[in-house]
Structure formats: C-alpha cells, structure tokens
Amino acid sequence: MRRFIEQHTFWSIVILLFAVILLWLIFAVWPQWLIEIFGRKKTFVNTLLNGLTLGGLYFLVASGFTLIFGLMRNVNLAHGSMYLLGAYIGYEVADTTGSWFLGLAIAFVVVALSGMLMQTLVFRRMEGDDIRQTLVTIAISIIVADLMLAIWTGTTYQFTPPDWLFGAAQLPVVSTIRSSGDAVYIKYPIYRLAVFFAAVAVGxxxxxxxxxxKIGMMIRAGVNDRDMLSASGVNVQLVFVLVFGIGAGLAGFAGVVGGTALSISPGEDVRYLLASLIVVIVGGLGSVPGAAIGALLIGLAEQFGLAYFPTYGVVVTFLIMVIVLAVRPQGLMGSSWSRQ
Amino acid sequence: MSKQRWFSTSWSDTGLHPGIIVVAVFLIAYPWFTSDFFTFQIGAYSLILATIALSLMMLAGYGGMISLAQLTAAGLAGYTVAILGENSVGVMGLGWPWWLTVIIAISFAAIFSSFVGAISVRTEGIYTIMITLAIAVAFFFFVRQNYVIFNGFTGFAGVEPPTLFGIYWRNPTPFYYLTLVIAALSLAAVFYISRSTFGLTLQAIRDNPRRMRSLGFNVPFHRIFAYFLSGIIAGTAGVLLVWFNGRISPGSIGVDVVIDILVIAVVGGLRHPIGPFLGAIAFVLLENFAIDLIDRERFNTVIGLAFLLIVLFSPDGMLGLWHRLRNKFRTARENRMAMNGVNQIDPHSQESFDNP
Structure with a gap:
C-alpha cells in the first residue's frame, strides 16, 4: 500500500479523490442542483447497490470460469449451462425438501461432480488442443441447454430465500429530508446485500x-508452469479435476444465489456466459482478482446503463470491453499469457 | 494423369476434377426435377447458410481466426436492407432503391467485420472465439432492446427482393439460381484468395505470426483485411438470407444461430472451402427431416451430439472423414497391388506410399 502510494502518487490522489466524492454522494443529502443533473438520490444509491450486487453475482460465476482457464487453458463455454443447471437443481431440491440451504449445497455438489466428469471423460482426451476443447464445450452447452428445456420447459421459476433473508433493511443513508424535518432513510432488500457479502466471502x-x-500452491504453480509442476511429482490430473470441480461448483452455487435474486428461465445461461466472458476479458483471463475487478466494473456499468440510458445499456458494457482490449489486450490484471 | 491435365486451368494446381463438373451439372439441373420445397427450403437455404459458413471457414482455415461474429455481420446487412429498403412493419423502411440498399448493406457488413477484426486482432486462438462471441451476443441484446432503429423484439417483416427483368426473385427457381450464382462466386473468390499472394501470406501468418512479423509483414493489417473480405461474403449472404426469410428479428441473429453457423463450418470441415457446403447440406437435411426420426423439439440435442461426435472423432469434419476413408481404401488397394507385384511396374502408385 505504502509502496504503491510512493510509486504512483498521482494515481493514488485520483483514486482517493474519487473515493471521497463517492462517499459524499452516498452519505450527504443532495443539494438541488445535483438532483437536477442526476435525478433523485434514491435512484443513484439503489443503482449503485444493484450494481454492487450484480457485480458480486458476476464474480461468483466468473471466478470459476477464470480459475478453470488459468490452470487448464480451457475456455469452458458450457459455464453458462452449468449456472442454469445449478439453478434448476437447487430449485428442485429446495422445492421438495423446503430447505433453501440444502438446495444450495446440493447444487454446488452436483454441478461440481458433472464438471469433474467432463474433465475426466472429455477434456483429458484432448489436452493442449484448446480450440478443440472450446468446440467441445460449445457442443455440450447446446445439448445441455436443450435437455434442460425438455425437463424444465420454458417456465420461469422463482425461489424463495429463507425467511430471515427476506424483506428490506433500512440503510444508514439519508435519501431526502422531508419538509417536516424527518430524515427519509433508504431501504434495500436484505437478500441482495447477502448476495454481495456471499461474493466477498467466496472471494x-x-x-x-x-x-x-498446499493445494492452492500447487494450483498457482500449475498456472505458471504446468509441465514443471508435474515433473516435481504432483499428480497434475488430480489437481485439474479438483479445479474443474470447484470452478463448475461455483457456477452451480451462483445459479442458486442468482436464481433467487432474479429468476430462472431458459436463456439465462447465455446471459451469464456473456457476463463471464466480458468479465474475464476485462479482468484478465486466469486471474481471480481480475475477475473481481471486472465483475464490479461490468455490474456497475450494466446497472447504471440500465438506470440512466436504458436502450444503450449493453453498449456501455461493450464499450468497456473494447477500450480494455485496445489498451490492454491481456485484460486489466492479466499476465501476457499469449507470449508463453 | 493426362486426363487431369486437359481440365487444368491457370489458377488451379489440382486440376478440375470430373466430379466437379458432375456436381455443377447436378446443381444447375436441380430445380428441374425437384419440388419447390426442395428448391427453396433445402437448396437455396443450404446455399445461403453455406456462404455464411464459408466466410467463417475463410477466416478460420486460412487465417486461424475462429470468428463467431460472421452471422452478426450477415445479420447487420439484413437489418440494413430492412431499414433502408422497404418493410411492412412501419418502423424505418426508408424506401431507398434496392441496388443502393444492397451496396450499403454489404459495405456495412464489411466495415463491421473489419471492426471485429480490429478488436480481436491483437489476440489469438481461444481469445478470438471469446471476443467475437461476446460481440455477437452484445449485438443480439442491443438489437433486442433498441426500438428506434432496429424495432426491438419484433424486428422487421415484409422485406422483399426487387422484381427485375420481369422476374419475381423470391419465386423458388429464380431465387435458387440467384443463391447458386452468389455461392459459386464466393467459393471461386475464396479459392482465388487462398492462392493469391495475400492468401498465402495469411496462411503463413496463421502458421507462424512471429516469423512473418520479423520478415516485415504487417500482421494486423493482413488479418483485418481478411476480416474485411469475409465480411463482404457474409454480408452478401445476409442480404440473401433476409430476402429468403422475408423478415429479420433478434432471433435470426441469436446465439443459437451463431453456433449453428460454427457447427456447419466445423462439421463440414475447416480445411477446404467445400467443407461449409457439405456441412450446410447435412445441417439443413437434418433440420428438415429429423422430425421423422425424433421429436422435432429435440433437434438441438441431435445437432449438438453430431457436433460433439465430429469434434471428438474427426477434428477435420466430414471432409477429414472422407479423406481418411479414401486413404484407407487406397492404401488397402495398393497393398494388394504391391503383393501382386504391380507396384514395381507402375511407378505412379509408389507416390501414394510416400504421401498417404
């Protein structure tokens, strides 16, 4: 931290300034001229919180994606399908047993197992051939999407979270002062706040x-040099299966969490696949901190785009991707892996 | 041997195989002996899909860049035709003359494709797949949300080809010949490009970009120009596609269709321009007649399984499968001949032993 400030004094000041302005925007009562420019304060704070929550959700999905890529150079384009599969399985379990947490756990385990199965049965057979692996994941996503449509049809499903996560919390943020002098506080759904904290916890x-x-150390070593890791006596295949399991499981976990915050329907797989793609392209393939930064950036951009210029919301997300690619093709936190 | 030399032309080094003439005659005579359904829904549709897949094959096969945004380029051309030309929805439809619309549509597709190339050009391999997929999906969501220009979820309907020389071009037989001519021209263009200096440079860049860069070639420019050319092909096919359907909506450029194009190109084979045509015919036949074998609703499962099997067992697609089978037969025959002592007498068959 201190070294960063010493080395990049200018940027530290800029970041600090931004943080101060942001805090002021959140906690101060907005003067009239600001309301005229940005609209009501409530919209702004809600959009900010929505952006943070969505960013958290995107991080849950994209962290698995980036973890798998980092170690195995495998772009798992079936990741969106795993998200949706997790959501459906979680829904079925929660619906029959009545326990939301059991649904969450079983979705994680089942999707993780399916990921491990894919790694052992399919990807191990074509190691080092990334394009072919990617094509295979596309084939799998087509089949899985179609089978899920056959089983769960096109209906939209809605989860109910446990009671104590239901309802809205009053935040210590004043939105306006009424003429009578009472302060109006901003309310926000507890569940969404929980999503954000879950993402932070998972991160x-x-x-x-x-x-x-020790296993984490092996994984990091594998990301840097796979051959050397296997030469030093580690069973790389086992590490691969484990990472694929964790990555896929996180997608299933995110399916339940996201399915509760929003809803589950066919087509969500593509939405979250796109989100993961853009998040990891922006953040840098293979980097978990990159996925966190990318997810926050994209989540915020999407929500602010939706709130302030609805038709062109997608364009904002897309522009971020293009700018990052133009300036830093390997992503914000990515190493220059293409040179390897 | 001598038979091949008779047909060989200056720009072809393999010679015109008699099989090509048979196929050409068959394709020209095709509408005479089939019903309108086969001419239009099978023939013309396969040719359009094949032309879009051909533009992908050109990038992937010669440039090593698998771009999933080719259908998006085609879709942009289709949308441009609907917006600048006439449609029956009542949104946009500026009513410009057809030739101007078509030229602008194709140039838009080419510019869009170059733009995609410019974005993804500094990256390689799987990164290209991801970026182009992201572009395709983003364009899909954008078109679906934008009601001012693209008429959102509904899209446009009532887009018709012009009536020219007294012929209504959407009638099955004229439309089939139109697509046939466009497809043949595109195929010839891709053949020509692959053997031109530019095409050879592109293939060299595919094999070793670093060496080409140090030899002084402008690698990004060659790649972007390849995107530009493939955008022209995709855009032309996109205009045909919107004329074929008479309508265009976000569903026509959705992810499943984007993937369909990739499936067609990969299943057919990415090594040779004829691959996408084989893939498209197989795809359209399966799409129309899978209903007899299985539930129509589960068509995607069948397509996905076919794709999976091809990728798993024959990475070069149907063409690769065919080459492997042919080589197997040839080796078997030559083995037989060698046992009979024919091989020593006929030196020509020796060649096949060296390059199986």
Missing part, C-alpha cells in the same frame, strides 16, 4: 485457498 475463501494452502 476471500478462494484467496485463502489459493494463497495459504
């Missing part, structure tokens, strides 16, 4: 796992 857990455990 922290992933960081600890990758940086503080």
């Amino acid at each position: 922290a857990a992933l960081w600890l796992f990758l940086n503080r455990t």
